[in-house]
Amino acid sequence: xxxxxxxxxxxxxxxxxxxxxxxxxxxxxxxxxxxxxxxxxxxxxxxxxxxxxxxxxxxxxxxxxxxxxxxxxxxxxxxxxxxxxxxxxxxxxxxxxxxxxxxxxxxxxxxxxxxxxxxxxxxxxxxxxxxxxxxxxxxxxxxxxxxxxxxxxxxxxxxxxxxxxxxxxxxxxxxxxxxxxxxxxxxxxxxxxxxxxxxxxxxxxxxxxxxxxxxxxxxxxxxxxxxxxxxxxxxxxxxxxxxxxxxxxx
Numbered sequence: 001x002x003x004x005x006x007x008x009x010x011x012x013x014x015x016x017x018x019x020x021x022x023x024x025x026x027x028x029x030x031x032x033x034x035x036x037x038x039x040x041x042x043x044x045x046x047x048x049x050x051x052x053x054x055x056x057x058x059x060x061x062x063x064x065x066x067x068x069x070x071x072x073x074x075x076x077x078x079x080x081x082x083x084x085x086x087x088x089x090x091x092x093x094x095x096x097x098x099x100x101x102x103x104x105x106x107x108x109x110x111x112x113x114x115x116x117x118x119x120x121x122x123x124x125x126x127x128x129x130x131x132x133x134x135x136x137x138x139x140x141x142x143x144x145x146x147x148x149x150x151x152x153x154x155x156x157x158x159x160x161x162x163x164x165x166x167x168x169x170x171x172x173x174x175x176x177x178x179x180x181x182x183x184x185x186x187x188x189x190x191x192x193x194x195x196x197x198x199x200x201x202x203x204x205x206x207x208x209x210x211x212x213x214x215x216x217x218x219x220x221x222x223x224x225x226x227x228x229x230x231x232x233x234x235x236x237x238x239x240x241x242x243x244x245x246x247x248x249x250x
Contacts (some may be wrong), residue, residue: 021054028069030143032082034059037132037149045150046127048141051120052098052107053151056087073142082139087117094136096121100128125152163197168226175223188239189248199236203244212245
């Protein structure tokens with residue numbers, strides 16, 4: 001049975017790809033439309049299949065005050081406001097390509113069947129800074145826009161990380177009591193066994209007749225590590241301690 005905390009981790013990882021604290025998506029306004037662009041799965045990693053994602057929605061008035069406005073050419077004199085129906089069927093009305101190190105790659109957009117106004121183009125990225133180019137027509141507005149999307153991390157750099165950055169949120173929730181101690185420890189155990197977390201110099205279990213308990217300093221470490229007050233190495237020492245006590249079984 002997958003621990004409850006793993007479900008939480010999975011929700012975070014999916015959310016990172018679909019929205020951002022929406023990790024590194026960019027938002028621009030074209031008339032009464034809002035266009036968000038970025039990678040489907042973030043952070044993007046070199047050689048890992050991904051997709052460029054474009055979300056088109058109706059812009060609220062406050063959106064127009066927050067995000068950059070894109071110049072557009074009005075194709076007719078109609079001032080009819082767009083509606084939800086104008087968000088679908090745009091995959092053939094928007095030309096999309098990305099450029100990296102002088103190389104241009106045309107993208108084929110597909111509309112997400114389950115999310116109106118969400119379009120994606122499959123792409124396995126290379127390392128570097130991609131620029132996304134869009135040209136198209138939204139209702140009667142012709143527009144063109146260019147902007148960078150999140151830098152693609154090299155596989156080598158990603159593999160050097162012992163603990164993925166997104167786990168910090170879960171350490172914080174454990175420290176605050178938002179998730180149970182048992183969920184936190186079983187979740188850490190699951191991630192180590194499946195290679196999500198890489199713990200060096202893994203110690204062996206020291207058998208004891210006492211019932212193992214998690215000391216308070218572990219929770220303090222989780223809090224401090226989530227806030228960036230201590231290094232990964234200090235947080236890892238806590239995990240190694242839990243292994244020696246049999247609280248985490250590897």
